[in-house]
Amino acid sequence: MSAIDHPAPAPEIRERFGFLRRSYAMLIKEFIQLRRDRVSFAMIVMLPVMQLLLFGYAINTTPHNLPSAVLLQEDSDLARSILKALENTAYFRFMYEVHDVDDFDNLLKSGKVLFGVEIPRGFERAVRRGDKPALLVAADATDPVAASSALGSLGMIVQTALKHDLYIGDPPEMPFEIRAHARYNPAAASSLNIVPGLVGTILTMTMLIFTALSVTREVERGTMESLLSMPIKPVEVMFGKIIPYVLVGFVQAFLIISIGVFLFGVPVLGNLFLLALLSTLFITTNLSIGYTISTLVQNQLQAMQMSMMFFLPSILLSGFMFPFAGMPAWAQYVGEALPLTHYLRIVRAIMLKGASMHNLHFDALALAALMLIAMTIAVTRFRRTLD
Amino acid sequence: MNGGNGIAIDVKGLSKSFGGREVVHDLSMQVKRGSIYGFLGPNGSGKTTTIRILCGLLTPDSGEGTCLGYDIRRDAEKIKRQVGYMTQRFSLYQDLSVRENLEFVARLYGLTDARGAARDMIRRLGLSGREEQLAGELSGGWKQRLALGACTLPSPKLLLLDEPTAGVDPKARRDFWNEIHALAADGLTVLVSTHYMDEAERCHEIAYIAYGHLLAHGTVEEVIAKSALTTYTVTGEDLNGLPAALTGKPGVDMVAPFGTSLHVSGRDVAALEDSIAPWREKSDLHWQKSSPSLEDVFIELMSRSRDNFQ
Numbered sequence: 242m243s244a245i246d247h248p249a250p251a252p253e254i255r256e257r258f259g260f261l262r263r264s265y266a267m268l269i270k271e272f273i274q275l276r277r278d279r280v281s282f283a284m285i286v287m288l289p290v291m292q293l294l295l296f297g298y299a300i301n302t303t304p305h306n307l308p309s310a311v312l313l314q315e316d317s318d319l320a321r322s323i324l325k326a327l328e329n330t331a332y333f334r335f336m337y338e339v340h341d342v343d344d345f346d347n348l349l350k351s352g353k354v355l356f357g358v359e360i361p362r363g364f365e366r367a368v369r370r371g372d373k374p375a376l377l378v379a380a381d382a383t384d385p386v387a388a389s390s391a392l393g394s395l396g397m398i399v400q401t402a403l404k405h406d407l408y409i410g411d412p413p414e415m416p417f418e419i420r421a422h423a424r425y426n427p428a429a430a431s432s433l434n435i436v437p438g439l440v441g442t443i444l445t446m447t448m449l450i451f452t453a454l455s456v457t458r459e460v461e462r463g464t465m466e467s468l469l470s471m472p473i474k475p476v477e478v479m480f481g482k483i484i485p486y487v488l489v490g491f492v493q494a495f496l497i498i499s500i501g502v503f504l505f506g507v508p509v510l511g512n513l514f515l516l517a518l519l520s521t522l523f524i525t526t527n528l529s530i531g532y533t534i535s536t537l538v539q540n541q542l543q544a545m546q547m548s549m550m551f552f553l554p555s556i557l558l559s560g561f562m563f564p565f566a567g568m569p570a571w572a573q574y575v576g577e578a579l580p581l582t583h584y585l586r587i588v589r590a591i592m593l594k595g596a597s598m599h600n601l602h603f604d605a606l607a608l609a610a611l612m613l614i615a616m617t618i619a620v621t622r623f624r625r626t627l628d
Numbered sequence: 629m630n631g632g633n634g635i636a637i638d639v640k641g642l643s644k645s646f647g648g649r650e651v652v653h654d655l656s657m658q659v660k661r662g663s664i665y666g667f668l669g670p671n672g673s674g675k676t677t678t679i680r681i682l683c684g685l686l687t688p689d690s691g692e693g694t695c696l697g698y699d700i701r702r703d704a705e706k707i708k709r710q711v712g713y714m715t716q717r718f719s720l721y722q723d724l725s726v727r728e729n730l731e732f733v734a735r736l737y738g739l740t741d742a743r744g745a746a747r748d749m750i751r752r753l754g755l756s757g758r759e760e761q762l763a764g765e766l767s768g769g770w771k772q773r774l775a776l777g778a779c780t781l782p783s784p785k786l787l788l789l790d791e792p793t794a795g796v797d798p799k800a801r802r803d804f805w806n807e808i809h810a811l812a813a814d815g816l817t818v819l820v821s822t823h824y825m826d827e828a829e830r831c832h833e834i835a836y837i838a839y840g841h842l843l844a845h846g847t848v849e850e851v852i853a854k855s856a857l858t859t860y861t862v863t864g865e866d867l868n869g870l871p872a873a874l875t876g877k878p879g880v881d882m883v884a885p886f887g888t889s890l891h892v893s894g895r896d897v898a899a900l901e902d903s904i905a906p907w908r909e910k911s912d913l914h915w916q917k918s919s920p921s922l923e924d925v926f927i928e929l930m931s932r933s934r935d936n937f938q
Contacts (some may be wrong), residue, residue: 400792471736472682472708625704627685 280543289549293555307391307566309356310337312345315367317514323376327358332391349424351600352586355381355388369415375420382423383593384434387564391419396605425593432540433508436501436587437563440520441581443497444490445527445555450484452531453544456623461540466627475623481618488525491517498592510595518589519601522608523584529615530580536622557579583607636661636683636786636817639693639700644677644686651677653840655691659819659833664812666831667821670930674840675821676716679788682819683713696785709737713781716790718771720778722764726755729763730778743782753777769800776804780811787811787821793827805830825923836926838933845924852925857881858900858911859893859920864913877903882928893924 255262264609275281311324327333333356348354359377367374370466378395380388426433456478457464464535468478496518501507509516538544556562558572565573576582583604590596598605637659644652651673659665667675680686682695684704692699699707716866720729729748752757754774758766772832779787789808793801803825805815812818812832820831828834828848835845844851862870867890871883874892879899884891894900908915920928 286822462722463715463719464721465719466685466717467713469685470708470711470713470715471733472705473736552831626687627680628687 247554259495278542279540280546281489284546284550288553291550292553295554295572299558299568302387303312305331305567306334307332307356307387307564308336308354309333309358310339310345310354311335312339312357312359314340314360314362317360317362319365319368320360323360324358333358347600349381350590350594351598351603352381352590355384356391364417369417373416373418375386375418378419378421380421380423382426382429382619383589384560384564385426385429385431387566388423389429392423395419395421432501432505433593434506434589436505437592438585440494440497440501440588441523441559441584442561444494444524444584445581446552447489447493448524449531449534449548449552450488450545452490453483453534453538454529454541456481456535457530457538457541457544469625469627475620475625478623479529479532479619482523483532486520486528487524490528491521494520494524501592508594509592511591512597516591517540517599519584519587519591519605519608522605522612523580523587526580526608526612526615527610529619533615533619533622536619536624554603555579557580559586576609577607578610580608583611633660634661636663637665637693637695637819639682639695639933640691641686642678642681642693644674644681644688644773648802651840652688654679655837655840655842657835657842657845661817662812662815662834664808664818664820664830666824666828666834667819667837668834668926669765669781669821669837673838675837676790678837679713679790679821682707683711683788685713709782712782712784713788714775714779714787714789714792716786716794718763718775720763720771720775723762725760725762726750726766726774727759728823729774733778733781739782746758749777749781765931769796772796772800772804773807776807777796780816785817787816787818787820790816791823793824801827811885815870824903825921828922836929838930841933843846843929848922850888852920854920855920855925855928856895857893857920857925857928858895858897859891859918859924860900861886861918862890862892862907862913863888863916864910866912870907870913872908874904880902880933882924884924884927891921893920893928 309327312322324335328335335358337344337348337354338519339348345359349357357379359379361374361377362372364376370399378392380392382388382392382526423429456465459468494517498509502509529547534544534547538547554575558568558576559565559579560576565576565582568576586604587596587601587608590601594600635658637657640656642652642655643650648680651672655674655678667678669675677686681688682700684707686699692701694700695707696710709854720730724732726830727746727750729784730746731742734745747759750756755770755774755777756781758770763771776792779789787808790851793804796804801824808818808820809830820827820858823829831848833845833847834851836843836851844854846854867885867888870890871885874880874883879894879896879901880903881894882893884893892900892904894903905911906914
């Protein structure tokens, strides 16, 4: 009241450096807002640290300890020492010893191992006779990077190792022939590996963003208040928001695979129906994770940032960019918790190796489990009140 | 009907705090079925919070009560089915058309013929010909009509309207209130918060809330009578110096300009008349004793409660 009766003197306004003053006012405001937005603040530190650690420690383009299997058709000392020699190179790690060709093929098809060494019956005797028998090394070449370095040095490694072996002595030449067989991708065409990988990567990115924004958008636009006052349950909101995008994701997957097949000549050796089914599972898993992000954050910017936080390790640790087998154990564990890791195995196996459900049930189950975990978190996190 | 005692809302001792600040304090109220109950009070007084508690959007820290016979703590889901809540901010989907918004609400509530219900509502709202227009493109008045339509679509028994007419032109405001009276005549209970005194006077009963405390309630006449306020209306050529001179004098509780006149009010008549005596003799000022308006009562309640609770 007194302000009206006795107006205060007009404040003094300085005209000089107006440009700088106004920029300064804007700058101060931005700093205050940034400081209040804790998630953005955390992201400024987290993103570079995460990226550096992942690139620096987890990624190794000349992989070691590649999971391998041996098909042992004779149990001889020579066979044992060859395996030992292979393992000593640190390139191979023999995780499975099988005696049956079907088991051997299944291990390669399902992606459980990248290499298989087959020691045929009567191998040692043939070596001693000087018959130069064949030692079959089968490599999963769907990822040419992972396979090539190990395959390339195979012959030399074995020879060097065997030189020190008393059984052989110092033969003038290789006592047996190493027959390397790059399965699934004999020409080592990188597009064969990348196109199926892109299906998974693109789906991860788009599906995450779609649902990550869905709840925050309702909150920001004020429609959430009205929605919460109506008789709808959190699960119903979730399904209503996820299902339309399953269709979107399906169209997207179809598009990428079609381009891969018709433009890049990537084969689809396996069952298309199985591919569609497991792709749908993968799409739904990603949508659930996006939706979970949406229930955890406060605004759309945070939702985008958190999606990035999820997307980055997905690309780096899933085996899309760098061979999964080459990563240290901790990174592999992290990788196993990412849906993209499992889907990459699935999509590569079905398209390039003609794998069937029998080979893929572990990865399919892992996807389903991740989906259920995400959905459970989302439903429990979804606030039914404005408290 | 549930709790067929003629009471739609019956709550006792509601309290709610946010971050250590008590927004609603020990609030009790009763609203009769079929009545229009006005909820008045300054900004930040706890009106919205109370409405949100009533429709289950917030859980009270303490207190209990029923809404349409359902327990507000346990039966929030049942209450939601029978309550239409119109938020302060337009909360329908701006990027859906009028028809799509109404059909969405109709489907959510499980109406068997969602399309038909939406079509009927569009006709009732006078929105025919605009049903395909996006809700975000409607003018303020039409948005508010549409929001009311969406609330009443599932035929609720109770309407909670949070400042429904803020920023709406007088004609649209009048139409809106006619609609509310028509709905109440059909037996619907309406709880409406507002800042407008003319709207308060159109309510069957009103409650005044400030700083989370319910300060007065009853019919408009009762609230004015209970205030025990005496008001003098001053008119004249030069009123500019008068408020400053009178404010703070014994017996003068409130001085408020109303257009070209000034309202001077106080509860202690004798003290008030003593204080204004020197100015009553001035020939250029005309003094008239009148009954206080609702606004006088509220402003006085508000200034008094500020002293008590802040």
